Amino acid sequence: MFSTAKCGHCGKTGTKVQEISPVGAAYKQMAVCCQSCSAILGVTGYYDSGTLLKQAERERAELSQKVQRLEQQLISISHRLQR
Incomplete structure (x- = not known):
């Protein structure tokens, strides 16, 4: 009851x-x-906490991609300087 x-x-x-x-x-x-x-x-x-989490995940993925591009650029610059 x-x-x-x-x-x-x-x-x-x-x-x-x-x-x-x-x-x-x-x-x-x-x-x-x-x-x-x-x-x-x-x-x-x-x-709405799920939406906040998804936004944070999206921002993290974007930052990760930017870091990867910077790493590639640094490797490229390093190879050019070694020539």
Whole structure:
């Protein structure tokens, strides 16, 4: 049998999910809040964290390609200087 959770602040039932931006945090978060008084009952990761991860992976791959091109250019310059 299930029971209905009550807000520890106002005693009412019902929740909502709300985006929050904590001061000093690098990322947004999602908070489970009381529907009546908006007291935060719990916090979860921001739903868009997957997108942030994909963006970081893409940027890393681009940097890796740039480093490879620079290495090839340095090898080419080195061979020319040795002639």
